[in-house]
Amino acid sequence: MLRSTACASAPSKQSSRIVSNRMRRRLVSSVANYQESQQKLKTTTSAAAALSTSSASAASAAHARTVSVQSGRSLQQKFYENRILDRYTAQEPKKVTLRQLVLFGRQLTEDKLVASANYVRSELPVRLAHRISDFQFLPYIAGTNPHLKMVYDLYWRAFDEFRKFSPVKTLDDNRRFCDNVKKNLLEHSQVIPQLGMGVAECADLVAPDEIDRFMNQMLISRISRRTLAEQHICLSEQYDDDLRAHLGLTATEGYAQMASAPRGFATQRIGIVRADCSVAQIVNECAMHAAGLYEDAHHLPPGTAPQVIVEGHTDATFMCIPAHFSYIIHELLKNAMSHVMERYAARLESDAAALAASSGRGASAFGSEPLFPPIRVTVCSSHSDIVVRVSDQGGGINPEVLPYIWSFTHPLKAKRLHNFHAVNRMEARVNEADAVAPLMSFGFGLPMSNVYAKYWGGSVNVHSLPGYGVDAYVQLPRLGNVVENISARRPQVATGV
Amino acid sequence: MLLARARPCVRPCVRLSSRPCARRYSRAHYDEQLVYKFASQKINPVTVGQLLKYRRLPLSRENILDSVAYSQAELPVRLAKRVISFHNLPFIVGTNPHIARVYELYYDAFDRLHAFAPIADLDAEWDFTCALERQTQMLADVIPVIAQGFLECKQYMPRESRTAFINDLIRSRIGLRVIGEQHVALSYQFRSTHSPAADDEPWVGAIHTKLRPARMMEQYASLVQNMCEMHYATAPSYYLDGDVDETISYIPSHFEYIACELLKNAFRATVDFTAKINRSSHPPIQITITKGDGYVGVRIRDQGGGISKENMPNVFEYSWSSVMSASSADDSSLSAGASTMAGMSLQTNLALQQGVGGPIAGLGFGLPMARLYAGYFGGSLDIVSMEGFGCDVFLKLRSIEGSAIRGVLIECDPDAREILLQLNSKEKFIIEDLDSTHLFITASHLKRVQAAVDKEFESTVYEVDQPAK
Numbered sequence: 027m028l029r030s031t032a033c034a035s036a037p038s039k040q041s042s043r044i045v046s047n048r049m050r051r052r053l054v055s056s057v058a059n060y061q062e063s064q065q066k067l068k069t070t071t072s073a074a075a076a077l078s079t080s081s082a083s084a085a086s087a088a089h090a091r092t093v094s095v096q097s098g099r100s101l102q103q104k105f106y107e108n109r110i111l112d113r114y115t116a117q118e119p120k121k122v123t124l125r126q127l128v129l130f131g132r133q134l135t136e137d138k139l140v141a142s143a144n145y146v147r148s149e150l151p152v153r154l155a156h157r158i159s160d161f162q163f164l165p166y167i168a169g170t171n172p173h174l175k176m177v178y179d180l181y182w183r184a185f186d187e188f189r190k191f192s193p194v195k196t197l198d199d200n201r202r203f204c205d206n207v208k209k210n211l212l213e214h215s216q217v218i219p220q221l222g223m224g225v226a227e228c229a230d231l232v233a234p235d236e237i238d239r240f241m242n243q244m245l246i247s248r249i250s251r252r253t254l255a256e257q258h259i260c261l262s263e264q265y266d267d268d269l270r271a272h273l274g275l276t277a278t279e280g281y282a283q284m285a286s287a288p289r290g291f292a293t294q295r296i297g298i299v300r301a302d303c304s305v306a307q308i309v310n311e312c313a314m315h316a317a318g319l320y321e322d323a324h325h326l327p328p329g330t331a332p333q334v335i336v337e338g339h340t341d342a343t344f345m346c347i348p349a350h351f352s353y354i355i356h357e358l359l360k361n362a363m364s365h366v367m368e369r370y371a372a373r374l375e376s377d378a379a380a381l382a383a384s385s386g387r388g389a390s391a392f393g394s395e396p397l398f399p400p401i402r403v404t405v406c407s408s409h410s411d412i413v414v415r416v417s418d419q420g421g422g423i424n425p426e427v428l429p430y431i432w433s434f435t436h437p438l439k440a441k442r443l444h445n446f447h448a449v450n451r452m453e454a455r456v457n458e459a460d461a462v463a464p465l466m467s468f469g470f471g472l473p474m475s476n477v478y479a480k481y482w483g484g485s486v487n488v489h490s491l492p493g494y495g496v497d498a499y500v501q502l503p504r505l506g507n508v509v510e511n512i513s514a515r516r517p518q519v520a521t522g523v
Numbered sequence: 524m525l526l527a528r529a530r531p532c533v534r535p536c537v538r539l540s541s542r543p544c545a546r547r548y549s550r551a552h553y554d555e556q557l558v559y560k561f562a563s564q565k566i567n568p569v570t571v572g573q574l575l576k577y578r579r580l581p582l583s584r585e586n587i588l589d590s591v592a593y594s595q596a597e598l599p600v601r602l603a604k605r606v607i608s609f610h611n612l613p614f615i616v617g618t619n620p621h622i623a624r625v626y627e628l629y630y631d632a633f634d635r636l637h638a639f640a641p642i643a644d645l646d647a648e649w650d651f652t653c654a655l656e657r658q659t660q661m662l663a664d665v666i667p668v669i670a671q672g673f674l675e676c677k678q679y680m681p682r683e684s685r686t687a688f689i690n691d692l693i694r695s696r697i698g699l700r701v702i703g704e705q706h707v708a709l710s711y712q713f714r715s716t717h718s719p720a721a722d723d724e725p726w727v728g729a730i731h732t733k734l735r736p737a738r739m740m741e742q743y744a745s746l747v748q749n750m751c752e753m754h755y756a757t758a759p760s761y762y763l764d765g766d767v768d769e770t771i772s773y774i775p776s777h778f779e780y781i782a783c784e785l786l787k788n789a790f791r792a793t794v795d796f797t798a799k800i801n802r803s804s805h806p807p808i809q810i811t812i813t814k815g816d817g818y819v820g821v822r823i824r825d826q827g828g829g830i831s832k833e834n835m836p837n838v839f840e841y842s843w844s845s846v847m848s849a850s851s852a853d854d855s856s857l858s859a860g861a862s863t864m865a866g867m868s869l870q871t872n873l874a875l876q877q878g879v880g881g882p883i884a885g886l887g888f889g890l891p892m893a894r895l896y897a898g899y900f901g902g903s904l905d906i907v908s909m910e911g912f913g914c915d916v917f918l919k920l921r922s923i924e925g926s927a928i929r930g931v932l933i934e935c936d937p938d939a940r941e942i943l944l945q946l947n948s949k950e951k952f953i954i955e956d957l958d959s960t961h962l963f964i965t966a967s968h969l970k971r972v973q974a975a976v977d978k979e980f981e982s983t984v985y986e987v988d989q990p991a992k
Contacts, residue, residue: 338912406829406912413909425816489907489917491822492815494765497915499907 104182108162114155114189119250120145124299124345124482124506127257131296134265136197136287143194143203146258150251151189153512154181157247160240168232173224177217184210197286204262207255217248222470229435238473241434243513245477250512253298253347260297268293301506302343303351305405305412306336312356313403320363332366332398332418334359342407345506350478354486357471358416358498362401365420365496370398411484412504419495428490431472475500483508555610558630561603561637568932568963569698571900571923574705578727582713584645591648592641594655594706599637601699605629608691615679621672625665632658652710659703666693670841670888682840689841693895701774701899704729729774730923736819737767737812739775740782744810747786751794759793759805759825769814771922777896778920781904784889785823785916792827792914799828806913818902819920826913835908839891898953901965931966935976942979943972 130142161169161178168174187210194203221244225237269284270276272291313334320331404415423431476486484502491497573593577586609617609626616622635654642648669692673685705728712726725733744761751758789808797805806826813820830838890906897904901921908914935943943962947953952968964972 404909404912406909408829408831408909408911411832411910413912415909415915422813422815487907489905489915491811491813491820491917492818494811494813494820497822497907497917499909 110189111155111158111185114152114185115159117152119153119156119512120149121510121512122254123509124347127299128296128301128345128506131261132294133292134261134295135290135292139197139200139262139265140194142258142261143200146207146254147188147191147194147203149254151185153247153251154185154188157244158182158185160243164240165232165236168224168228168237171224171227173220173227177220177224180214180217184214197284200262201266204259207259211252211255214248218245218470221245225435234433234435237435238433241473242477242480245474246481246512249350249478249481250510257297257299261295264295264297265293268295298347298349299345299506300348301345303346303348305342305344305407305414306340308348308352309334309336309355309359309403309405309414312352312359313401316356316359316363319360320367324367330397332363333396333400334403335400336403336405338404339407340405342405342412344407344412344502344504346482346502350481351502354475354478354500355414355416357475358486358500359401359403361471362416362418362420362496362498366398366401366418369419369421407504410504412502414500416498416500417495422492422494422496423488423490425490425492431488432476434470434473481511483511557637558603558606558633561599561633562607564600566597566600566604566961568930568961569701570930574701574730574923575727577709578732582709587645587648587710587713588642590706590709591651594702595636595639595642595651597702598655598699599633601695601702602629602633602636605692605695605699606633608688612688613679616673616676619672619676621668621675625669625672628662628665632662648710652707655703656707659700659707662696662699665696666888666892673841686841690891690895693892694899697777697896697899701729704774704776729776730772731775732772733770734773734775734778735768735770736778736821736920737763737765737769739778740810740812740821743779743782744786744808747783747790750787751790755791755794757794757805759790759797759808761808761810763810763812765811765822766814767812769812769819771814771819771920772924773819773900773920773922777899781893781896781918782821784893785918788889789823789825789827789914789916793825794827796826796828796913815919817922817924819922821918821920823916823918824913829910829912829914830906830908831910838906839894841888841891901953930963931969933962933964933969934960935962936960939976939980942976946972946975 130138158178158181161174161181164174169178187206191203191206192199194200221241225241228237266284269287269291272288273284275284317331317334318328320326321328399419402415402417404417406413406415472486472488479486479500479502482503484500487499487501489497489499577590606626606629609622609629612622617626635658636651639647639651639654642651666689669689673680673689676685708726708728712728725731741763744763748758748761786808793805793808809822809824811820811822811824813822890904894904897918897920900923902919903917904919905917906914907917937960940960940962943953943964952964952972953962
């Protein structure tokens with residue numbers, strides 16, 4: 027930033043010097059402010075220093091000046107290149123429904139696969155452009171935060187890459203495209219921790235409402251892009267498998283023979299969507315997984331974690347992306363379990379002797395009384411919706427925290443968001459809880475579940491009964507005929523006279 | 524009343540007298556000065572401190588005279604404000620017989636109560652108390668009448684204004700009744716021969732300081748179950764769990780009204796749904812009592828099929844009921860005698876709507892009124908519907924205790940008040956809604972509320988474009 031006087035690509039040297047001088051002064055003060063706030067908020071400096079991401083300079087606060095080094099260009103240079111972005115933000119994203127995704131895969135031919143690749147190729151830049159412009163409308167001080175700046179640069183790089191990608195015409199092109207997309211998905215898996223850290227550090231500098239709106243839009247769009255990308259990749263891989271089987275090739279050979287498919291070859295796949303996902307089955311799987319996490323973390327024998335009982339319309343099915351639904355249920359169950367175990371922790375301690383004596387023998391060793399009151403999950407299926415109620419007796423939510431449970435930033439939560447410093451990657455998936463310590467809480471679970479639910483037109487509601495427990499309700503559309511709930515960038519500010 | 528006390532409990536029907544029209548109109552126009560004089564005075568919120576003022580002391584003559592002075596100051600002003608609110612209705616709406624009847628009732632009440640001279644001795648106080656009691660009973664049944672009146676005026680007033688009017692009416696009516704009943708109860712308590720030591724006495728006027736929600740819910744549930752049995756020949760069972768030993772300080776008649784409305788809905792829905800899907804037995808209704816910090820929570824869970832998405836916005840509307848048939852709601856060719864609601868004549872309606880023994884469903888204002896009652900002392904009522912399965916109702920009641928909440932009286936213009944009411948739906952801070960320009964809110968929320976209102980106003984300020992030159 028302080029080297030900006032040397033930039034040669036600015037159109038008018040005179041104006042660039044003026045701009046850069048002013049910017050430089052503001053940057054110096056903003057960097058000073060930022061460093062000051064860093065000192066106040068920093069709790070895990072050693073962890074942060076040890077953090078290594080693919081962009082090496084983002085981690086340490088002392089190197090705030092090197093913010094511009096990553097992209098190799100200064101922010102001022104980028105200002106004039108923004109016209110490219112405007113072309114894309116002028117377009118509206120083409121939204122899909124789950125049904126469309128499913129119907130698309132019904133007769134999957136080479137042409138259709140290629141068409142899908144081109145749809146993804148043209149959609150991703152448009153959606154990325156809208157979110158990049160969201161960054162650009164953040165307050166300046168927030169945009170200079172190294173974590174947010176890092177995500178901003180990542181998005182710019184991805185945007186550039188995708189818009190320059192040539193149209194896909196053959197299966198080989200498609201495979202190259204898929205490899206490219208996979209690489210990007212991997213690189214962007216650090217977005218959530220970086221956003222979390224950035225947002226925590228900006229908690230004092232930007233109004234919480236604005237940050238919440240920004241985060242919600244960012245995350246919903248991120249889910250939408252990843253959904254499109256993963257769906258296409260999944261369809262392509264499944265198609266390739268079917269093609270291989272059709273041509274009699276083994277798993278490892280044959281890309282040369284598979285350059286293009288025989289005429290009329292079609293397959294039926296629906297990628298990451300499931301048309302008849304069983305609610306009860308997913309709840310049971312999530313329950314087992316969450317119970318395992320807590321039992322491992324507390325070194326308890328299997329069977330001690332609170333039992334999860336599924337009631338109601340236990341045979342209900344609906345059309346959904348199982349990964350998304352599992353995330354929501356898993357988060358709610360984790361919350362429920364942790365509160366119940368905390369509330370009845372005394373029971374754990376008093377039974378510690380019994381535990382030690384009977385470790386390994388399972389729940390029956392404690393007599394017929396279960397250690398904790400069970401968590402009751404009720405499934406309701408109506409014509410157009412699925413409602414899942416997760417009801418626990420964990421003592422309710424602290425009334426001081428209650429107004430802020432849906433917010434991504436709040437002073438009470440800021441401490442938790444710093445836990446992101448210890449995490450490199452996070453994709454908001456159920457299975458990654460194995461890589462991340464389960465007891466680490468980021469203050470993210472509920473808002474993130476809300477984002478997943480809202481994306482397909484559903485909702486998550488929480489009613490707390492203080493002193494008793496919590497009832498959480500997840501409502502999702504059942505038939506898959508609801509359009510993606512992504513929004514475009516905020517409308518242009520009208521220029522007055 | 525289930526917690527019956529030793530006092531006369533006669534409830535006369537509303538008198539359907541017919542006064543000559545000319546007198547009514549001329550009265551409205553020419554006698555207005557007195558009413559406006561009273562209505563222009565400020566009213567003070569019904570504070571917890573005032574209600575519990577005589578908690579510890581044995582009731583003495585001074586206390587009673589003090590209490591009557593408070594009532595005498597507050598009640599005519601509130602009644603006058605109600606009368607004025609009728610003056611602002613459209614003329615055609617005001618001529619509707621039902622609405623005119625209610626207007627007459629309020630005017631009568633105002634006439635009778637404001638004329639008392641300042642009270643200095645117990646005899647005068649007793650006269651006042653009797654008059655107060657009579658007026659309270661006469662105004663007991665205005666809600667069905669006025670709801671019917673507004674139903675007939677559907678095409679003359681938009682729904683929002685009708686709802687706003689009825690909401691204001693009910694809220695101020697609750698205030699009137701609380702003040703009035705509190706004084707009457709204190710008066711009887713003072714004069715009753717059986718007077719236990721002040722410390723043991725759980726009653727402070729109309730407030731019972733050691734109410735046990737679990738026991739009350741048990742009684743009401745059993746009562747509603749009997750009613751259901753009478754009406755449908757079958758009834759679901761119920762069970763209570765949670766913190767059953769907790770106590771709360773509250774007005775039993777309010778609790779009774781709210782709880783019975785909610786239970787009636789739960790029982791009726793369960794029976795109807797069982798018939799609809801042909802299941803073999805009624806799933807029991809679960810009632811959970813929870814105690815938080817100064818709050819008591821009651822959660823009623825039923826498996827009555829839930830409320831469909833289309834009907835959800837209507838459940839808190841007046842004169843809307845899922846039991847009412849569509850035809851009676853759209854009936855536009857109505858004459859005074861033949862007007863009906865839920866297929867019954869108004870007389871039958873009124874006869875049935877006598878306290879708790881009212882009809883099991885169908886009049887369309889149980890839920891909105893229950894919500895207003897719950898909200899009056901800072902509580903809340905929320906309904907979550909799981910369509911195809913059942914409903915969960917979350918009722919929170921704030922205990923009326925001396926040290927419970929600190930309030931701030933704020934004065935605002937109607938626009939700001941609308942904004943505040945909207946904010947209140949997300950995070951409850953309004954303790955009492957006094958009238959169109961005054962609100963009583965919790966002190967701890969003042970700064971936040973101020974900031975929120977400022978922000979709203981800022982965001983809706985528009986710049987006037989300069990004309991191009």
